[in-house]
Amino acid sequence: MTCTEFLSKLTDYFDGEIDPSLLAEVKAHLGTCHHCEVVVDTTRKTIDVYRGAASYEFPEELANRLRAAVMERCRATGKLPDIKVKGSEKPAGQC
Ligand SMILES: [Zn+2]
Numbered sequence: 042m043t044c045t046e047f048l049s050k051l052t053d054y055f056d057g058e059i060d061p062s063l064l065a066e067v068k069a070h071l072g073t074c075h076h077c078e079v080v081v082d083t084t085r086k087t088i089d090v091y092r093g094a095a096s097y098e099f100p101e102e103l104a105n106r107l108r109a110a111v112m113e114r115c116r117a118t119g120k121l122p123d124i125k126v127k128g129s130e131k132p133a134g135q136c
């Protein structure tokens with residue numbers, strides 16, 4: 042996959058509407074291309090800012106249950122959930 046192909050899939054990637062086989066290619070590209078990694082990182086931060094600006098509040102109780110479910114899944118599979126951004130230098134296992 043080239044950077045151009047990657048960028049054309051970026052919206053689908055963030056919408057979670059990407060074909061699983063394409064997702065594998067996207068992730069493979071992200072692992073090898075620092076440029077696209079930065080783009081994804083920046084885009085994700087931008088999305089977070091917009092979401093933060095919206096007046097939607099995530100119920101705390103639901104957030105806790107989600108967190109617990111994710112933690113359980115992490116323990117069960119022994120690895121982090123699907124999406125991770127390399128270069129953010131988060132310690133492994135912090136899921
Ligand atoms: Zn690239």
